[in-house]
Amino acid sequence: MLFIFALCFCNHIPAQNHPRLILTVEGVKKIRAGLGKTPLYDEALEKAKAEVDAEIKTGIQVPVPKDLAGGYTHERHKRNFLILPKAGVLYQVLQDEQYAVYIRDVLMAYARMYPTLGLHPTQRSYATGKVFWQCLNDANWLVYVSQAYDCIYEWLKPEEREILEKQLFRPFADFISVENPRFFNRIHNQSTWGNAAVGMIGLVMEDKELVHRAFYGLEHDNIGADEKDNDGGLIKLPGQDRAGFLAQLDHSFAPDGYYTEGPYYQRYAMYPFILFAKAISHNLPELEIFEYRGQLLKKAVYALLQQTNEQGEFFPFNDAQKGMSYHSRELVAAVDIAYDLCGNDPALLSIARKQGRVLIDGSGFAVASALQAGKAIPFRKKSIELKDGADGSKGGIGILRAATDAGSLCLVMKYADQGMSHGYFDRLSFSLYDERDEVAQDYGAARWVNIDQKDGGGYLPENKTFAKQSIAHNTVVVDEKSQFNGHFEAANAHHSEPYFFLGGRGDVQAASAKEFNAYPGAELHRTMIVLKVEAFELPVVVVVFRVSSEEPHQYDLPYYFQGHLLTAGFEYETELEKLQPLGTGYGYQHLWKEATGKASGPGFSLQWFGRSRFYTLACRAGEADELIFARTGANDPDFNLRRDPAVIIRKKNSTDALFFS
């Protein structure tokens, strides 16, 4: 899959050869010709202008780095890197020199400071940065700032360029690559930022060596096979022989565009993937980067859009903050660029319209023009199986969608690979949505992104002790222990096995998968069927979960229903005066046991109420089945967890067991 090419862009440099990274000389001409006639673009430019003008008024602030995320110096440097490329576009499109002056002055301030910096004083990361607490954020900075530099490249005096490149850009690029091989040579969303940063500044500076480094990684990195990052993930994939941007494309994505870390991190990585690709397409068009691996980047954008609920929010697989959606700036970039450079699919325009904003580059302009011309058609979300693994052989996820006049339903079942260091022990779990909200939720990450008061938005201890554990998900837990005993290495060595998938638009759809390795000696097999039945206004979900084992075990199957319990079709006893945790480890210590009951007949049903709709869970049950109402929040000293309800079906001392609901 590796392709070799000569870095030959220096051979055909036109007379005016900047901007050439994200903007192009031709593109700017087009935009200027359309100004005032393309409302969505004009609005975006107006907004960018207001923001940049306000910053210019505030004055330049380039403080000595000190704080973690959420703190002043962090937020200030972040603000700088977000503002500078906008100022660059404003300079090019409005041809107003004050923006060029502003960029130059900010960059010069960085050029004065950078040589004086040692490592960031926080020293909390496996790859500490200089401007920020981790190399990742330094790479963010360079991805954005290289765009600004490109915009004023020709306006600068040669001696100014020399200062900037010698004191700032080249050492900056070397720092996040050569000096941080564990960061740069990894297959990981963070390293993609590193690769893109080095490549993008390399393209602006016409520095072949940097571009080569970005594409192929460092030749020598001396990383040990067992080295890990802060989250416990391996630095080097087993068998990984290459690094750099192309290796990211080869290793992180499945052939149909699924990203092994899940959609939350795919969104985050999408920005450098698509921006760098766009820059490559401008400078090395003969590489046809958007054709790479059968149009992989385009497929990745579509895969991301498919992995959203009706509100556009991503399924919260693995470490994922809930609520992140295709309205994020990364997806605005991805959708605009995919429209512009991957075939002008008019269905993407309807997503852009929902986003309500466009990039201020040529791609954003192309989208705004097409929308203005009325070219949008609906984007059809469908039932689809997305395979995991570089060759699509490592399990996957199944998305089933069905709609009636009364509403729609979207079910997603997970039987993918571990998802690297951000992966959860949640195989064969599922989430269920209707057109309004979650019906059966996945907890998502125990993390409060951008909230300084909660450890600067980092992962909280309960992420490991609860959110990662199997009992936090809608899947069977054996003997109150998490899958793979909660060990990353064991989990990382295996994936679930797809059994069958039936999508399409028919009245019967299904996803089915098996897991052989999560619990030694036990085989898990879940089949989820979505049916349209005339007797019901909304589609119905049928779940069959079979567990087979030679030894007797206890099996727990939780349903994290979202809403307020109305009735349970069984007798239960509520804890009135004393709540205690449900267990002592593997996440059970974080669940309060609110009530327990026994299934009395051949089955039971449960009704709850959420967002003005009633939901019923009907289950077949054995006489010995225990039913537990639980709620998150036990052993939570700092109130880090939400207080959400679940019902757990418990089968004790069973060899083979069947959960049917």
Place this chain on the structure above:
Amino acid sequence: MLFIFALCFCNHIPAQNHPRLILTVEGVKKIRAGLGKTPLYDEALEKAKAEVDAEIKTGIQVPVPKDLAGGYTHERHKRNFLILPKAGVLYQVLQDEQYAVYIRDVLMAYARMYPTLGLHPTQRSYATGKVFWQCLNDANWLVYVSQAYDCIYEWLKPEEREILEKQLFRPFADFISVENPRFFNRIHNQSTWGNAAVGMIGLVMEDKELVHRAFYGLEHDNIGADEKDNDGGLIKLPGQDRAGFLAQLDHSFAPDGYYTEGPYYQRYAMYPFILFAKAISHNLPELEIFEYRGQLLKKAVYALLQQTNEQGEFFPFNDAQKGMSYHSRELVAAVDIAYDLCGNDPALLSIARKQGRVLIDGSGFAVASALQAGKAIPFRKKSIELKDGADGSKGGIGILRAATDAGSLCLVMKYADQGMSHGYFDRLSFSLYDERDEVAQDYGAARWVNIDQKDGGGYLPENKTFAKQSIAHNTVVVDEKSQFNGHFEAANAHHSEPYFFLGGRGDVQAASAKEFNAYPGAELHRTMIVLKVEAFELPVVVVVFRVSSEEPHQYDLPYYFQGHLLTAGFEYETELEKLQPLGTGYGYQHLWKEATGKASGPGFSLQWFGRSRFYTLACRAGEADELIFARTGANDPDFNLRRDPAVIIRKKNSTDALFFS
């Protein structure tokens, strides 16, 4: 305030004298002339037609009464009474006889059944009905159905009218009045329905006696002074010497339109008040009913609209289901009729536009026409004090509103009279909203309206044991007992005292009130100030709550903050392995004690996060102050309560105490 008039409408009956109740002959002509030109009205009529046509297709169902609310016969009879007046309007406006036939046939089915009915078999109400489980619903039926009868009155043969009036309407009206004096002669929202029902059918039938009864109540009722209804409310007000519709107007409302039971029940009572008034204005125009008590009914509509948050939801005072808003059908009627018959205030049009629908009568048509003509202007919600009590001398509520560019804030403080049987022991409590949602909530009622599984939507046991109790509200609780020891009679004898109120549009607004009787020997004084300060993006609330007593007591002040706790500026110890209730009675038994701490300095602050905004509560505290994090849900065997957080500031063994935040 009583006014005497002769019931003289028989003297000037025009040639064609029906419809005359809600529709008029003239009004119908106007509507017919405007059909197809008034989109909002056309839409409403179209919708009504679709509904009625579907019912006609389903066929007539008049089952023998059997079920409670939520059950089949209840819901079926309710559906009948909602459909019939719509069919009546369709007959008049579209002049399509099938609607008249349908109404006649349904009414005849009722006329055949009614004489055979004894009391409803449920026998659960202090005033059991015949068609429904309580007289209230029977009265609902008659208020609606009298409108349908009016529409086909002239179309019916005289002998058909005779059957209907002798077998159905007259006995029906007698049953809910003469045979149920405890229901009919009460000052209460339910009895207003009874009065209006009898009066409206009386106007249609031109039955002077019924109209007189509706206006003045029954002369003799033999109700004992201590008789109570199902909710423990007194049937007869102390000193109440009159009953009927005019007495309701005199006793239930304060001069500025505040309704003593609170906005939730005012909304419910508004429909019969305003509909019957409209019918009176058509038939007895010389009474000038809309001028009664200084345009009381108009003021009542405006008072209701002022008692809403930005989403139009009523403040959940007393027994109140949250989420009820001016989008309800009662308020659509109230706004349309107030616009049409109380001076055509264009500000009401903007509310009607938000409601997005209009009545299909002449008032709805007037509103739709005016909206179509572009007459709407914004409705300004303001800071306002609404006094309680028939003469405005029994306390009141203070509403403070302030807005900045970043958002708005609405605070409501309650220092009113008890609010009759639906009243809560929550004096000097408050709720706080921003433009998005609740910031500091009032729990509202423990009730799931329209949810069969939760006791048919009735009040749940936890309404009495928690929601009514003082600790469920943002007010001081002395010695872990509710105000007035939770005794209705004692509470009903006293009201809080307004101290001062400063509204207006300035940067400083305030409400201040005292309570002398809730706790013998203790005086409570709360002042709430809303400030616009340049240093803050949003307005700031300052609370000063002073408690004075000669004997030492324990004082608890809860804040039911809405959102997720981020940080507390004090050390606290969380209950990790065991939750227990905070107390044993007065609602404390329903709160889990999640954590406790001590104020360490001169004050502390608390931050929480809700709906993408951060909120801070900063309090002055004494060294001995205890701080408790609590959550509702203890001793809740049927999961009837929500799980909501609170922080309680506790001052032990204090005589005078000051809470400042």
